[in-house]
Amino acid sequence: MPSAHRVAFFVYDGVTLLDVAGPAEVFKTANRFGADYRIELLSPTGEDVTSNLGFRVGVDGPVAAGDGTYLVPGADRFPGEPVPGDLAAAARVPAEGAGRVGSICTGAFILAAAGLLDGKRATTHWQVTHKLAARCPTCRVEPDAIYVRDGTTYTSAGVTAGIDLALALVEEDHGPDLTRDVARAMVVYLQRAGGQSQFSAPLQGPPPRSPALRTITDLVTANPRGDHSLGELAKHLNVSTRHLTRLFHDELATTPARYVEAIRFDLARALLDRGHTATQAAELAGFPGYESMRRVFAKKLSISPAAYQRRFSTARRG
Known part of the structure; x- marks a missing residue:
């Protein structure tokens, strides 16, 4: 034996x-x-x-x-x-x-x-x-x-x-x-x-050292639904898109587009936690539509917004 x-x-x-x-x-x-x-x-x-x-x-x-x-x-x-x-x-x-x-x-x-x-x-x-x-x-x-x-x-x-x-x-x-x-x-x-990642807290980290870059990150955080294309963000600082991209890379190790996506993702996740529908969360967080938000959830969490909400929106059972 x-x-x-x-x-x-x-x-x-x-x-x-x-x-x-x-x-x-x-x-x-x-x-x-x-x-x-x-x-x-x-x-x-x-x-x-x-x-x-x-x-x-x-x-x-x-x-x-x-x-x-x-x-x-x-x-x-x-x-x-x-x-x-x-x-x-x-x-x-x-x-x-x-x-x-x-x-x-x-x-x-x-x-x-x-x-x-x-x-x-x-x-x-x-x-x-x-x-x-x-x-x-x-x-x-x-x-x-x-x-x-x-x-x-x-x-x-x-x-x-x-x-x-x-x-x-x-x-x-x-x-x-x-x-x-x-x-x-x-x-x-x-x-x-x-x-x-599906269990992690919303985006956290030290603020940018550069006042100019902090202006941009504060702008995105305050209004995730705004037009935050690379060109529009660069206009706010009156700098070239290349210079702004370099600032994000050097201080935050990311790109402007990925930063905006991360802010919108964190907001959408918080909205789902509070009971908003996936469609509402996508709109309020600034995604072009539900499908755009779904792709980000699949990339970051390997699950859909609906699956995320079933896991984390409430611990109550009817």
Whole structure:
């Protein structure tokens, strides 16, 4: 009889409890349908830890090399502070011999500090993907991915994306039929539509340094429905279209057209959140029509405005 597949979670003081419980529930549920996963919780010293919610988490033992699957959950304090060297060193131990190594949410920062993401594709929570890229300059960070596989290394986005990752791992082991049963039992999607951009906040970032460019961005933000063609925007500053394009490129790393599109997209998304119809949102946000807005949603979120609204306009059920 084959031995159980070991799934080891690295836990430590401050660990995000849902990053552990969500994926663990997937593996436990899979056992109901014929899988054989053995879940272990390992801490740096073998002592119990306290989660981010203040709950005590009992562990099975100290970190040790082993086979199977090894997962590193995140914590609220990363990446606001560097990963301590002793924590990174402890996190490195169970990776030795593991068939698969993965992280949930900001657990990617621990993998990066342990040198386990060097030269690999990776992701983390959408709010801090830029920080992961800075912390791990050899990584190729994919900001919109729900999870990323690079060989036997896996990283996932924020919090509940750990469930998506765990389902993908179960499917690798047992195929889509068993995994579909698990997803149905847990009332989650077998495969979530779209990337994590659909969950991100509206356009945010530092204002342009140049007063001239700030004039243009304020103009677009104040009136997204206006005529914001490249020529019209350049006229407001009495500069050439080439000069204005260069200002956007140098300060905002985008083009005037893409900036206008992003502002309109963020406004349309907010309008959908507030219950406006897709047609109303397209008009109020300044899109030429619904089809134009639909193309932008498909490009940015991989879902339609209607699908976005079903997911995020309300949590109420009639």
